Amino acid sequence: MDATGVGMQGPGGAAAAGRMAYVGLVYSPGDEGEPARERAVAGRYDLAELGEQRRRQGAQVGMDRADVWVALTDGGAGLEAFRRVYFPRAQGVLDFYHAAEHLNDLAKALYAGDEAKAAEAAGAWCHTLKHEGSAALLAVLEGLDLRGRKGEVREVYRREVGYVRNNVHRMDYPRYRADGWLIGSGHVEAACKAVGGQRLKGNGMRWGAAGADAVCQLRALFKSEKGQWEAFWGNAA
Numbered sequence: 001m002d003a004t005g006v007g008m009q010g011p012g013g014a015a016a017a018g019r020m021a022y023v024g025l026v027y028s029p030g031d032e033g034e035p036a037r038e039r040a041v042a043g044r045y046d047l048a049e050l051g052e053q054r055r056r057q058g059a060q061v062g063m064d065r066a067d068v069w070v071a072l073t074d075g076g077a078g079l080e081a082f083r084r085v086y087f088p089r090a091q092g093v094l095d096f097y098h099a100a101e102h103l104n105d106l107a108k109a110l111y112a113g114d115e116a117k118a119a120e121a122a123g124a125w126c127h128t129l130k131h132e133g134s135a136a137l138l139a140v141l142e143g144l145d146l147r148g149r150k151g152e153v154r155e156v157y158r159r160e161v162g163y164v165r166n167n168v169h170r171m172d173y174p175r176y177r178a179d180g181w182l183i184g185s186g187h188v189e190a191a192c193k194a195v196g197g198q199r200l201k202g203n204g205m206r207w208g209a210a211g212a213d214a215v216c217q218l219r220a221l222f223k224s225e226k227g228q229w230e231a232f233w234g235n236a237a
Helices: 047-060 079-086 096-110 115-131 134-142 151-166 173-178 186-200 209-223 228-236
Strands: 002-009 015-028 037-043 070-073 091-094
Touching: 002 186, 002 209, 015 047, 015 186, 015 209, 037 047, 037 186, 037 209, 047 079, 070 079, 091 096, 096 115, 096 151, 115 134, 115 173, 134 151, 186 209, 209 228
Parallel strands: 070 091
Antiparallel strands: 002 015, 015 037
């Protein structure tokens, strides 16, 4: 799951503050000759309505028969609680590349003015996280020497190490990779672009709330696995 911004139209044709639309994807990579399957849903839903739709779509593609569920998110506010309610069997996984962005931010703060040193540190931390796990990374970060560091650097350190500490339970990447799980949310990132961005974010585009919601839903249907679009309109007829 992810959210994407949509430009909104205000009174008299003026630009208004953008709104967020959720994009959710149920994805099965397939196994032993079975094709990959994916179904998308998008719109200006609240999380409860989105959860009910996601759960129904999961059942349609055989989720209840699956041995393993993986809920892969960027760690946005409310998504962990959402997973527990609507996908209680799922193992929550934090997108590796969002975690890496936080490590890059920490490295840039600690080694400001030395891009090579910052890149080296961030690369080493990312390697530890991917190959040794979040507990090993946390031990490395907590062992860093902050003597002589300015207050703003210490604040970045506090925030980013806190981020790692709060997400240790969903960053066991060595195990996920050994089990063949995805650790990157590229599928839903691509869905945000294909479902929302390509149609709703053209130059100068602004939308009313109802129009944006309707187009999001149609795009999600159109971009889902083969046959979904035809089946919907066949039933509508």
